Amino acid sequence: MVSEYKLVLLGEGAVGKTSILLQYTKRKFESDHIMTIQASFRSKVLNIADQTITLNLWDTAGQEKFHSLALVYYRDANAAVLVYDVTDRDSFDRVQNWVQELVKNVDGKPILAIAANKTDLPKSQHVISSEEGREYAEKVGAQFFETSAKDVDTLNPMFLHIAKNLQQQHGGRNSTENVRSTRTLKIEDDSAPEASTGGCGC
């Protein structure tokens, strides 16, 4: 059974959306010095409980002047990751705007995750505490994760959480669209789904 879901990455410019996307979708054995073209759209195939789930990750343009046009990006989104930079108060405020917009404009209930990014920077530079972030996330019904685009181990739990929730929410509903030949189905087995809770507050 195959299901494809759309996941948008939202956040102000330079909070690390693209880095998260690239780090997470980087293929195993893909060494850094080999020149590969990195796109702003990437897919990740996960194998959860014998089901294949494709997460289509959409990078969005964070520039202010394109903001009015951003609606088209998150239309039909199944999930959204709202990214802010822990050293930048503005970016956190923007996340709150994004949440309001999403709630207003997206039909159905997209799975929300809030990523407090750049946690690898020294604690002294952080201006938004974990507690503040987590509290806000709880308030809007989002799951909170502390991430660093440099460390894929901080990203895996977040995307895994989203994928599992999507699977639960949609069941096999998206699957009739995707009847693929089982004979030739290619499954990319993903790294350890054993519950490494990471920054997950649950």
Added chain:
Amino acid sequence: MESPRQQHGCTFAEYEVRKTNLRGRKQERLLRITDSGLFNLKKPDVVKRHIPFTDIKQITLVDTHHFTITFHSLHDYNYEAPTSAVIVRELRTYLEQHTDTENSQRAIEMAQRSPKPPPPLGISDEARIALQRRRKLEQLTGSCEDTRIGLEVDALVYDRTQDLGFTIKAYISNFKPGASFSETGAAVRRFIDQVKRHILTNCDTDALRQYQIVPEQFGTPVAPVAIADVVERSLFSAIVHPLTNPLNAQLVCEFETQDRAIRAFGDVAIAQEAMDVAATMIDPAGYATAVTAMRRLDGALNGMDAALMRGALLDAVRAIYTRAAAIGMQNVSADEFLPVLTFVIARSGLSRAMSAHAVLDTLLSDVDRRGEIGYYVTVYQTALGHLLSLTG
């Protein structure tokens, strides 16, 4: 009258040899190789034996003056000739050439003999014969599985004598555009989805899938074929293509002004103004490939060809990434990609940029909308919006 020589077929070579028979007697013989096999002749033209190539098992050079031919059916022939080495080499060459042609012949025969899968449900005799012919041709020319399955689906969709084909035909002949293009497009999309669901659930997709099983001897493993994608492509051309005229008419009514506004950006200076990135990043020559690809969108739109439209857009996108990599940008974020795409659209001077978007946006399937093409259609739309906002 034909000479005996001509009767043996086209002669490739002749050698004077001495054959030693089973009793050890030496006989002067002429060994003639023709396209119909080997002839063992008693001079001048008495055929002692005609050996088809297929009967030859082995040719062995015993020493410089002797060679042996081993057959499948008969005892060996031992020959003596001063030029044995040359004869053996040439004989082997002819034999090899002959087996090559024979092998390909056998492959074709096997293809023709290979077990025929049962026809999909609900196909008239006429359609089935046409299908079989095309399938055989596909097998021989080695076309990909996508095409073959596509043909099966086409056969279902175009067969007017069956419910499905009839429904589609009725829909097309009774087609009435809605109040706006987005309404029309959504209605068409709904119809495509309904038919698609019907095919995927009611029709025997297993039967379609069987066609993927290709005899091993034809080598290359089969690439995975997503049946839903093939059905989507087939249906799109079967349903949307006949509606080209009414759809285009409505597009022109609705988007002419906007189309014209975007066309006006064809001028380089204005295009550059539309950009919000360093001028060094924008080198008009560098994105020429992307611009050329983007221009194909117009033609594809005129024919309502979804595959070509996607192709044009995705080719342009890839050309942009390739160019970015060439100037040392390994990662292209959406923040950088969007301005460049805007620039490429402006430079391409598309005559119906907005209309193209309307078609791609309203007629994409749900799966596509969430996937790669959906993403780039969205970026394309954002870029158009940005260009329009510049015109005020």
